[in-house]
Amino acid sequence: MKLARFPVRAVLFDLDGTLLDTIHDLADAANLTLAEMGRPARPLEQIHSFVGKGIPNLVRRCMTEDAEAGEGEIDQAVAVFRRHYADVNGRSTRIYPGVIETLEAMRAMELRLACVTNKAEAFTLPLLERMGLTSYFGAVVSGDTLPVKKPDPAVLHHACELLGVASPQALMIGDSANDALAARGAGMPVLLVTYGYSEGMAVDTIECDGLLSIATGALDRIAAA
């Protein structure tokens, strides 16, 4: 399968569900927030399906799924979540198998690498640092870097500009429909990992250029392109 009309010069990685398994920290912060807001805790699997469109969306869903909440209460819950997440961010987060090998191999291939996430910058940058990933990336575009986030393709174009690469020469690797739609909108190929969050959707129902059961699989796809 040809991934691109041009040789791949850059790879843009999603963060949550693709590079890092962050669900335990997100769920801990969500349940601490619900407790403080006087709401019952939610199961991990449900919180799992709320991850992908940024923190405000995660908190809104925690507050309104099968429940009522006014806008003021939701805003308050977002502020409470940010306080708790700042405390727990990275504590139970793990790097997925194959990720470091993949980043190392891509660096050795002189591919330019970026991280493009819907997580807010105040949490993204310290998390990359804590997990030892910062030095791999020539650019990091977070959920509040621009006024829009994925699935808006503008964030992928922005990452390519920062890397000095034309968008059709970049490959996106993610775990959700947000990543796939953003890549399609930006005119770049996209591979999806099967071990991520995908907002409760079956990942094989999302239109993309290929599925990866482990991140290292991207290396063969790039070599074959």
Ligand SMILES: O=C(O)COP(=O)(O)O
């Ligand atoms: O913060 C989120 O909702 C998920 O962020 P992601 O774009 O890294 O998957």
Ligand SMILES: [Mg+2]
């Ligand atoms: Mg993701």
